[in-house]
Amino acid sequence: MLGVKVSKRLGSFSVDVAFASEGRVTGLFGASGSGKTSLINMIAGLQTPDRGVISVDGDVLDDTDQQLHLAVHRRRIGYVFQDARLFPHLDVRRNLDYGRRMNHLTRDTAQEARLNEMLNIGHLLDRRPGQLSGGERQRVALGRALLTRPRLLLMDEPMGALDEDRKAEILPYLIRLRDETGVPMVYVTHDPDELRQLASQVVILKRGRVAAFGGPEVLPA
Numbered sequence: 001m002l003g004v005k006v007s008k009r010l011g012s013f014s015v016d017v018a019f020a021s022e023g024r025v026t027g028l029f030g031a032s033g034s035g036k037t038s039l040i041n042m043i044a045g046l047q048t049p050d051r052g053v054i055s056v057d058g059d060v061l062d063d064t065d066q067q068l069h070l071a072v073h074r075r076r077i078g079y080v081f082q083d084a085r086l087f088p089h090l091d092v093r094r095n096l097d098y099g100r101r102m103n104h105l106t107r108d109t110a111q112e113a114r115l116n117e118m119l120n121i122g123h124l125l126d127r128r129p130g131q132l133s134g135g136e137r138q139r140v141a142l143g144r145a146l147l148t149r150p151r152l153l154l155m156d157e158p159m160g161a162l163d164e165d166r167k168a169e170i171l172p173y174l175i176r177l178r179d180e181t182g183v184p185m186v187y188v189t190h191d192p193d194e195l196r197q198l199a200s201q202v203v204i205l206k207r208g209r210v211a212a213f214g215g216p217e218v219l220p221a
């Protein structure tokens with residue numbers, strides 16, 4: 001379960017959000033400027049709440065009353081951005097291995113093979129990011145994040161830079177990851193259709209507040 005109860009002031013904007021999601025994919029939906037990125041930056045540990053508690057499956061990542069703020073690299077949270085942010089000078093194999101090495105994890109060749117198959121990236125290992133399509137780059141970014149064995153995967157508009165055809169191509173991979181990896185995910189978007197297909201629970205943000213929380217039926221038509 002992902003438990004979030006945080007408040008934070010950012011200039012003239014403030015985030016004041018509480019929800020507890022049991023969903024395998026928790027969708028964060030809201031217009032531009034509603035606070036989605038600010039909220040996932042707090043979950044990732046990139047920003048510290050002024051007040052509140054963040055927990056994943058009972059492990060507390062932040063608790064301001066206890067002056068507890070687990071550092072980013074100790075949270076075991078994977079992060080996939082709109083732009084894949086692969087290293088252009090490294091081939092796919094080295095990009096995939098980067099997170100594991102940074103986290104001092106031992107290689108798990110069975111998991112590598114499983115993710116290569118699940119994301120259909122095994123034939124891309126020797127290429128550099130410049131030789132990949134946008135959808136392929138995102139699949140590699142997903143693999144790289146999952147190879148760090150995260151307890152939670154944050155995705156901030158991972159399909160935001162893709163055209164409709166590429167989105168349709170990558171969505172089945174996201175559904176497979178949801179159904180087969182067992183890693184809970186937070187998925188940020190302002191596209192309700194993506195969440196209808198992916199999310200089990202949805203948080204709708206408006207001006208830094210929770211406007212609705214529930215199943216995909218809370219999404220606008």
Ligand SMILES: Nc1ncnc2c1ncn2[C@@H]1O[C@H](COP(=O)(O)OP(=O)(O)OP(=O)(O)O)[C@@H](O)[C@H]1O
Nearest residue numbers: 010011012013030031032033034035036037038039
């Ligand atoms: N460090 C900061 N200082 C001041 N204001 C900030 C800061 N960070 C974010 N904001 C403001 O907080 C509001 C919410 O921003 P945020 O990026 O979280 O929204 P968002 O829902 O992710 O938007 P988008 O969909 O456009 O990415 C915006 O008005 C932004 O300008």
